[in-house]
């Protein structure tokens with residue numbers, strides 16, 4: 030996938046903002062829905078390979 | 092067959108097997124799908140077999156036999172495979188061999204040998220004979236013996252139907268590498284084009300076939316496809332469109348030749364009408380008028396006539412509107428808005444008709460691209476979408492062991508958590524009420540996923556805040572401003588007033604900020620600098636994000652625990 034381009038600027042860091050190593054976790058993702066992906070096409074095959082060999086995207090890149 | 096199951100010995104093709112037509116295709120060395128014409132030069136091969144004194148006719152030749160030898164002509168049988176007699180609708184076979192109940196399956200009674208006797212031929216056997224003919228055509232064309240295929244099926248083809256088709260194919264010497272769903276084959280046919288760009292989008296495949304129409308709403312995410320909703324309908328079909336023309340020409344005929352009788356009331360005449368009307372319908376897809384000509388239509392009277400496309404459009408309008416309504420229903424069923432649909436891929440033979448495409452364009456906003464021959468010069472022939480997809484899939488998997496393919500298509504691999512909301516960043520302001528949400532990963536993206544965004548920074552650079560959040564898609568409706576100059580009361584309850592309203596309400600897709608996930612600070616961004624955000628979300632919903640200035644060193648890394656999953660237990 031090519032990267033998403035976002036042309037609106039990020040906000041300025043508010044005065045007094047603090048976070049450990051400049052990061053602060055705030056919340057969690059909502060529950061996911063289990064759905065069936067279609068076992069078709071080159072990108073599915075890559076997905077299946079990663080899943081069956083328990084590989085991550087970056088391991089797959091190498 | 093020793094070559095069976097040996098990937099090295101495989102010659103694989105794609106097959107689309109419809110109730111009305113079938114097609115065969117292969118993928119060339121440079122990855123392009125090519126549809127194969129049979130000995131008659133047909134790429135859309137009627138799924139019909141006919142027997143004349145023991146000789147088997149197939150395809151277009153068999154179709155012409157519907158005129159004089161309908162009892163020994165078998166047509167529209169695909170959907171009967173693996174079914175019981177009580178669960179089928181035999182009506183498409185009214186003008187050909189009738190299906191009968193046979194040993195808890197379905198068969199046809201036909202005279203298929205030289206002998207003067209009827210044999211009971213099961214739908215499974217008919218399918219085997221049909222697939223053999225397709226296989227032979229492909230083998231002749233390719234100059235080598237085809238022995239494997241990917242075959243497309245509708246999304247509601249039951250397991251028992253697939254089992255029956257698999258068996259029938261095997262009898263025909265075809266190892267089925269995989270059954271794939273027709274709408275996904277259509278999407279793949281588009282995505283496999285060399286100039287296609289991988290983009291996340293929601294699309295609809297709208298298939299207007301011969302005996303049925305099938306609608307599928309598909310999330311396409313990084314080239315992976317997920318059905319969000321499907322609809323099947325057996326009322327809106329090529330049959331009813333043919334009937335529109337049958338009725339039209341029958342009436343024209345009766346106006347001039349009343350005494351010759353209604354051609355719809357005589358089997359032979361009706362068969363002639365039907366064949367010619369289908370040809371007229373096809374001609375109207377390209378031309379703005381078409382000729383109708385049948386010798387001895389009824390009562391020995393020849394009949395010629397013409398019809399304009401606009402007339403046909405008008406007569407068939409309610410069917411095209413019904414087709415568009417099916418598509419909007421499918422979108423509703425997926426709990427989406429028409430504004431969420433980026434593309435509608437028109438598939439199936441009747442999608443050649445310009446009115447099928449314009450009815451959909453009318454029902455959807457301008458932001459929805461309708462891909463059909465009449466609306467897009469780059470549209471792929473809607474009759475070839477399935478088979479092209481099948482041929483591409485065949486080339487992707489033909490070197491795999493069957494066991495490997497089965498494992499990869501197992502629910503262990505295919506059932507996947509999908510994001511319920513989009514994930515993105517707040518721009519302009521960090522305040523949730525004024526910040527503008529920009530999605531980086533869309534809802535309905537299967538996990539795990541990795542996406543990267545490049546984001547602008549304030550004009551002077553400096554320190555920025557990157558706030559990750561979920562975004563909820565919202566449809567904003569703006570009512571038109573009441574016109575200042577009008578004399579009428581703005582709150583008039585008169586109906587005619589609403590009709591005369593010139594401007595419609597405006598609907599647009601916007602975002603509301605949902606759960607905030609994290610905050611990260613990136614300091615000392617140079618003037619005009621950009622920020623790169625890479626988000627990894629694993630199947631257990633853990634988020635791993637990297638924030639850095641493009642071209643800068645260092646950066647910030649953040650990890651969010653997952654935890655809430657639906658892995659165990661169904662929703």
Ligand SMILES: Nc1ncnc2c1ncn2[C@@H]1O[C@H](COP(=O)(O)OP(=O)(O)OP(=O)(O)O)[C@@H](O)[C@H]1O
Pocket residue numbers: 108109110111112113135299300301302303304328329330369372373374376438439440441442443444474
């Ligand atoms: N060029 C054309 N213009 C208009 N209609 C066409 C054209 N070509 C084919 N058709 C119609 O499309 C239908 C066949 O479509 P298709 O080949 O997609 O069917 P199928 O998948 O075999 O059928 P089914 O839906 O019955 O399983 C027929 O009604 C046929 O008349």
Ligand SMILES: [Mg+2]
Pocket residue numbers: 109110298300301439
């Ligand atoms: Mg079809």
